[in-house]
Amino acid sequence: MKHAKTATQNACKLCNPLGACLAFRGIENCVPFLHGSQGCATYIRRYLISHYKEPIDIASSNFHEETAVFGGSHNLKIGLKNVSKQYKPEVIGIATTCLSETIGDDVPMIIREYKAEFKNGSPMPIMIHASTPSYMGSHIDGFHAAVRATVKTLAEKGAQEKLINIFPNMVSPADIRYLKEILEDFKVPYMLLPDYSQTMDGGPWGEYHRIPPGGTPASAIAMAGSAIASIEFGSTLEASKSAAGYLEETFGVPRYHMALPIGIKESDKFFDLLETLTGQERPEKYDDERRRLIDAYADGHKYVFEQKVIIYGEEDLVVGMTAFLTEIGITPILCASGGKSGLLRKSIKELIPNMDELGIKVREGVDFVDIEDEAKLLKPDFLIGNSKGYTMSRKNNIPLIRLGFPIHDRFGGQRMHHLGYRGTQELFDRIVNTVIEQRQNASSIGYTYM
């Protein structure tokens, strides 16, 4: 069968504004606002809700035909006014869409005009603008663009504080909570952005909250310029596109850039860095976690050794997972992403210099049909990635281990850990159990002790 190559089929990526909306949800008292058609906001809300199972209000400037002809300035201003009135936000996170970018709306200018026109009204929310045209990059680019724009808008220079900035990348609310726990245990002041650990995974409400509680306060982000260091996760995230990069360039805050800390080696690097920056030893609790993890590796090593997997998702997640998988003897025979930074292979090579000997293949800018074609040839033992691989998993009868975003067909994606010793432990247990389950099901005897 001849395969269509021009079109994207079953995309392994989402659009730029989605990432921005998620990032803006990690700021306290912030409403994400999409400058474009109503559909963008609605589709993105729906998509995020299916994973996070939280109400997610995203406002829209709701373009009409005239808006597209005469520019979106009028609609944006009315929209900002209405959102300010109804939500009383401290911050409005404005992200553009393909539509507003194509007609060439000058959003920063419109914001300036808006501020001038309404300066005598009620308190003016802080407005952050991220340029996120859907025809460039993917959701992860929108995420980083929003984080960088936030820091750019809010961070100020001040006397150096014993403060650490941490930009964890697009990780789960559970991961964010774990990172906060670590930093609190190190007893070091920190500014983590974005923090949607509560806004995207919170408790029940006795009354309606226009904006759910939680998120990084604007006042904390303002301090980012006076931190002693920024830690930024994400191997393929370049300084020129990142928040830590901006802080280093503008305020001289050193940027410590590393892979997502998944697996023992990468987690060690993270804890080592924290020890160096704080001058303190890691709390005993984390040594315990690490020891338990090493013990688990020993207990489970035979199940996983020389298993072949295909891993897909955002590039940085793929890099982090690849580092972890190789240290337990699993070969990621294909590392695939819908993203296209041009840095995926290089980033993996940095962590795993013998990647070619191991048979690790890397492909950027692919869709699920491409991955499926590879799967048919490579015959992996299982797939690792988000829920969107389910179609190919079912069709080809290859088990899927779900992680990352989105998890639309399982429960608790928002509470899943990926990072550090604790996250690695969870992942390791799940992988081993997947193998055991497979063997048990395939066995004619059905051993009850495995």
Added chain:
Amino acid sequence: MEQISILEGRHKQVFEKKTGGEQVEISCDTSSLSGSVSQRACVFCGSRVVLYPVADALHLVHGPIGCAAYTWDIRGAVSSGSELHRLSFSTDLQEMDVIYGGEKKLYHSLIELIEQYKPKAAFIYSTCIVGLIGDDIEAVCKKVAKETGIPVLPVHSEGFKGTKKDGYKAACHALMQLIGTGSTENISKYSINILGEFNLAGEAWIIRKYYEKMGIEVVSTLTGDGRIDAVRRAHGASLNVVQCSGSMTWLAKEMEQKYGIPYIRVSYFGIEDMSKSLYDVAKHFPERPDIMEAAKQVVSEEVKELYPSLQKFKKALTGKKAAIYVGGAFKTFSLIKALRSIGMSVVLAGSQTGNKDDYARLKEMCDEGTVIVDDSNPVELSKFILEKEADLLIGGVKERPIAFKLGIGFCDHNHERKIPLAGFVGMYNFALEVYQSVMSPVWQFAPRKGVKI
């Protein structure tokens, strides 16, 4: 609790039924207010939902990736054969395409995809920027149709060019291009098309079986379990039976004008409306009293089985209060009746796309004190849920977390449901789902019950 106010500019879209009160005519059919978090979508969404279930067609979204990614395998519309509709195809326009135009990419995408998947037809959805960058979609579609020999139909669904309703119309327009191109040979005089039924969780099959038991031939279902060949011969039916009036009335009117096929509006939700939809079809064929007899037979058999099984739910649910916020107003009418039949009252009723007549009728149907809303938003919905102390919200995925956060039950009555809610068996499923959600013991921990958290 903090007072929540209605946005200025939305006062005419919210109404509380009170005798002797001011008679406000609800304003609807308008675009959503900028900055309001509407639960509506866009023109593209309207077109996409209507055409989505056509299972043997290629659905190519022309634009950047988002629109296709967010609608990949999104609905519970099932097919008895081809499942091409469950894949997602996008031209995935990039910056260079925006600058230099996307026509070539569209052309090559189409030629390759048609070669690979051999669809019976192709629908090409325009998204927001397509109009702006000046792609001549019509020309590309014509060219590809000529080269491949299948109908290649442009769907003008640029997101910002109207509301979801305009998207319905664009989809119906594409369907009209197909209708009338197939043979109507051997179609019975006693035949119908089922319009606006999308075969969510196999609902169209349930409905079809009822009609077939009455001796009625179903020529085509638009668009549930849809097939291009069946759409092509839809003009051979004697009657169009329209559900989901919001999306398909336009098509029914067009078919009436062009082919002289009359139409009736029906709903398959709840015992009352489901029965009526069978009787109304039977009434259309007065020369065949046996059809009416068969309809009565179907209803009596089904109700005999269903009615006793509902009593358990009714006993538990009597006195409970529901809020309804769904896409079409016609569904709201049925839901009010269905809820009443299991002992529940309705304290909030609204839709995304109802028209003036719909809201007038809604007002008539509702009890004193019921709030009626058009194109609502989470803030308003929550305000009324709390004020009116609702125990249940009926809506779609976007409304679900609002209900659960506030600690009340929820029933998904939207396109993503996986359990059939139409037909007599659907009424049972509906009652069961409402019962399971409203009566769950987990709500004892919800803060609205005065529990400290």
